[in-house]
Amino acid sequence: MSIRTDIDLLLSQLGCPVSKGGLPVHTPIDGSQIGSVTTATSQDIDTALSRGQGAFLTWRTVPAPRRGELVRRFGNALREHKLDLGRLVTIECGKTISESEGEVQEMIDICDFAVGLSRQLHGLTIASERPGHRMMEQWHPLGAVLIISAFNFPVAVWAWNAALALVCGNSIIWKPSEKTPLTALAVQALLDRVLADFNDAPEGLSQVVIGARDIGATLVADPRIALVSATGSTAMGRAVGQVAAGRFAKTILELGGNNAAIVSDKANLDLALRGVLFSAVGTSGQRCTSLRRLFVHEAIYDGFVEKLKTAAASISVGDPLDSGNLAGPLIDEDAFDRMQAALNEAEAMGAQIHGSERIKRSGAYVRPAIVEMAEHKGPCLRETFAPILYVFRYSKLEDAIALQNSVGAGLSSSIFSLDLRECELFLSASGSDCGIANVNIGTSGAEIGGAFGGEKETGGGRESGSDAWKAYMRRATNTINYSNDLPLAQGVRFDI
């Protein structure tokens, strides 16, 4: 079966009408066109914003556990269609089938989490300093939430936001990457089917708006959007953050990473090798959590790096629909060019490059590159969305931690060590400065139960688990006087 036929079949199984429009959609598997979609006009955007706002006004009055019931049903629809949706993700963004099914599982997991949360959106009761008074805080729905998602996690990152936003009483508008609009339309079609059978859901509760950057910019600037949750590059986040700040809108920014791992001489080296490889090579280095820099202790450097080079060279890179492959293609030729540019820059600085050969077939298939660097400079200071792992030698852990922290991004990090003091130092206030700091696992592949996001140029936002839901609500502090007096706080007197 051709990919084109496969995709039409998948879309119909997912209940998504095959649309035709002016924006062509390509598969990175062989670069061929697999469809085309319609981009939103300014009238469409205006209509979506008004519908989104109208839907919010109704949805916020639906009891939260009932909102959770909608998300529960959606989670079940995802369970039912996990394989079809996973295959669609593979075709549209090129990650392996196992990773795509994992991505849909991540959607299911966050739905389960959000269902439980729908009965736990609670605030505090606070002791008042005034007699006959009580203080409390409540969390209320916020408004229409704009979700801007990237091609590399075309559905899971939307789901983190959508599931929480919906149980928190908000409406959602999704601006997916223009590289992966079909998965967005398919997911929306699944949700639409659930919504159609759900009495309390207002029209326009969840909408998709397809288009390029300019459409995202129009949405971000509009006062009908209460919260912008954007995943993508630091440059995109800087632009989005500034426009949103100009009108005091809330933001959750989940931007670039330049993630590092430290392999100590006291590590379980076999385990470290596997952890490093998955993080560096998985999703062909196109996760925001992908491992990009590796600090290896000098006492084990030669042996470990030799094994790493051999293992990286043996990774089967090829058709991601073939479950025997561990890595698929890069998203497009531009991504390949950016990888080459970074490698050329490293080479000019005297780095030793192992791997990185282009595999001769249509599509941007490339072997992972292990790049031994003499200095922590140049291309390793920025995120290149490709399987490049820059490797450095260290002698003192404090120095490795300082170098790890010396880049702009602050998303994910890890240490491989069996020495308690080393691990605790890494996790301490003087350790990793990232939003995610792991021990004896790699930098990628986080579970949904924790808050996901990073510091510095990663944008500071937190999504997914823990108390990330609070960003999707507004906090109201209430002071209630049940006495017949009116004492003022701080002992202030105002006698009339």
Ligand code: UN1
């Ligand atoms: C992303 O790359 O934007 O932790 C998200 C991970 C995945 C999510 C990555 N659970 O690698």
